[in-house]
Amino acid sequence: MTNKRRADLILLAVALCFVASAFALHLYPEVWWTRLLFYMTEAGLVGGLADWYAVTALFRHPLGIPGKHTAIVPRNRVKLIDGVVTMVETQLLPPSKLKEKLEEASIMNTVIEWLDDRFPRGTLAKQGWKWMAGLLKQLDFSKTSGDWDERLKLLLANKDITPYAGKALNAILEHGKIHVWLDRIVEEIALRTDTPATKELILQLLRNEQEKQLSQGNAFTRFLKKAASIFAEESDALNLDDAAEVLSRDLVQFVNDLRSHDHELRLLLIEMLHRLAADLGQRPDLTATVESWKQEVLERISFAPSIEALLASLNTLPEDDTAANEDNNSGLAGLRNWVGSFIEDYWEQFKQDESKKAWIERYIKLFLNKVIDTEHRLIGQIVRDTLDAFTEKRLISFIEDKVGEDLSRIRINGSLVGAGIGALLYGLLHGIYEPILQALGR
Incomplete structure (x- = not known):
């Protein structure tokens, strides 16, 4: 049973008791308890009715009779909404309190716990x-x-890649990858x-070099060179085919020698690359050269076909394990497993990396603090829009739903406290005041 129902029943009971006590007082005017009962029920009825009128007048006209001080909530709707908005903005949710609570909150731990609870190990990668x-x-x-082609070109055009080129070259040299790259180049050669x-x-x-040499000098010199060349060829002293064969064999042998990691040319090349890695980003001339080469390359190439082909190939990726198993031969299952393993491993590492979590936490809180500073008024606006959307009936129902029980308790207390005060007045009048008057002979 609700307090409103209980208050109505108590008021009805007090009214019936008042009628009964009045009738009893009429029949037995000299009996003390009839007067006590009348005092109590009278005061309880007055208190209950007064509180009923006051509570009802907050929301509507009691008994449907309009009055100047009735239906207070509907008549003061605008003031009420303004007051609620002001209270929410300045008392309940002021910027300082929001920032204080935000600073106390552990956002990243909450997000991690939520994700771990929602996606147990193995399911996060799948999702x-x-x-x-x-x-x-x-x-x-x-x-x-x-779009990505334009953005990538713009990013590269405005970015000095020389330091990154130096770091990448250093990483290749320090991790021994340079010999792998040189081996591939040598094998291709x-x-x-x-x-x-x-x-x-x-x-x-x-032959081109021969023609070049024979064409140099004056006419007589050219004649002598050609005569000597013809004589050498006829006597087989000069055989370009044999020379080309020898040079070809020497070139093949030289390339085979380059397969050795201790070859002096490879060592010299590695030393030069070390110098280049150290100089990249330090020497303005190298920076200018790399920048010029970068701009020239960006003008000539387009990343769009490669990006579109990559997206098209990724579009065939299976969304579930069944599709992946049916497409094992395409290699997509392997890619799926690799990506899944990478996501899971990175997630576990991220959860253990306190510095990274703290950095993201600070970034999120900084962002939210800026949002609070610039958009705090939206809280009041949301409250205002919500309350403005309420009809009069709905607004009254909303307030009664929140405070109706407490208001009904006031009505109950009005009847009960009124009855108690009636008993107290009866005691004062008949227990103290009348004996004093009788003692004074009045």
């Missing part, structure tokens, strides 16, 4: 994969690749060296 696959299916690859096309190219170079 991330599903999100990524779903997002890719919604992209316009042509437009997206064009070796494949192209021992071929008929290479021998023909060497022979053509020798």
